[in-house]
Ligand code: ADP
């Protein structure tokens with residue numbers, strides 16, 4: 001048994017960290033106000049930290065039917081799948097293959113990345129004995145900020161979540177995928193829809209639940225979308241005759257937050273400094289790294305001896321959010337810590353994850369209040385992502401924010417896991433587009 005004690009400054013240090021990382025009810029109110037300001041600016045096309053991107057998609061009626069292939073390129077888990085919609089609100093995924101995008105592909109040449117993805121589609125078709133001669137429609141879920149110009153057209157604005165493949169930013173990603181499919185001999189596949197994972201998540205859930213009007217991702221990255229009145233989307237020139245449309249907020253880039261020293265350090269050392277401030281405080285890619293940095297500050301101040309920790313986690317991003325989950329659940333990813341040190345590490349994990357959940361809670365509340373000022377209606381929020389799914393107490397911490405804000409009315413908000421909804425959602429979007437005669441042709445070549 002290791003018997004290192006944390007120093008007597010421990011309590012003082014912890015309460016300081018607690019204070020710095022706290023998101024008080026007053027902070028939550030400020031987050032809500034700032035969100036509303038930025039949403040308004042973003043919808044009007046004025047410069048701000050929220051892109052508020054029109055998705056060209058509305059909620060499905062639930063009666064859409066058909067089959068479709070879908071390709072989901074996200075952060076860590078990417079997949080190819082085939083889905084069948086029965087026209088009664090059930091979207092069934094009947095074949096799925098996962099693939100891992102290596103760090104080399106993430107950061108190499110864009111063409112190699114897209115060739116790899118096309119290869120995954122090819123492998124999927126072979127495995128499931130799907131003919132290369134019959135025509136198939138494919139919906140593409142691409143979970144990065146895209147300036148969408150039509151249902152199946154959109155340019156990557158900027159990479160996030162550790163991706164930096166060259167020659168993709170500023171390009172139409174459907175065109176890049178088309179070209180790669182063509183190169184790999186898959187000439188029978190037509191890409192009919194481009195969607196963001198958060199839009200896919202909302203669409204999948206709302207296919208069966210009419211009160212679903214918001215989608216949230218809490219995984220490697222974080223993002224959200226919601227149903228907006230078209231008349232509020234001031235920046236859209238031709239608004240057509242549709243009444244509502246899903247807006248992809250790209251909220252990971254929301255910047256009006258109280259950040260601390262560690263946030264600034266992490267940002268400076270990141271591949272995208274100055275961007276994605278909310279994502280860097282909330283999402284799974286970063287929580288472990290924030291925790292690691294706080295612990296290293298403790299070690300350097302002699303408050304936490306943790307030589308074992310220092311040795312095991314000297315590299316950036318080596319302490320992962322999965323490790324935090326383990327610690328939070330009472331386990332330990334690594335053994336040579338004393339009882340005191342374990343307790344200290346758990347405390348830091350609790351503090352960092354609590355801040356994340358409370359910011360997420362405030363942000364969700366902001367969007368619900370934007371749609372429904374008095375919270376009169378019921379709202380289902382569809383959520384996808386391993387952070388939300390697996391981090392102990394994360395959901396409870398979000399709900400506490402709702403309770404503080406709305407008291408008993410908070411029961412009107414339902415948080416529902418929509419696991420891997422993003423992939424199936426793209427298939428629903430493809431079917432929705434066909435029924436509503438939305439042209440999937442590009443507006444811009
Ligand atoms: P993606 O966001 O890439 O589509 P996921 O939703 O599965 O995929 O999220 C993966 C991310 O979730 C990981 O990068 C990690 O940060 C986080 N994560 C994975 N497992 C856990 C866990 N057990 N506890 C907390 N966070 C986790």
Ligand code: MG
Pocket residue numbers: 074075197219384385422
């Ligand atoms: Mg995902």
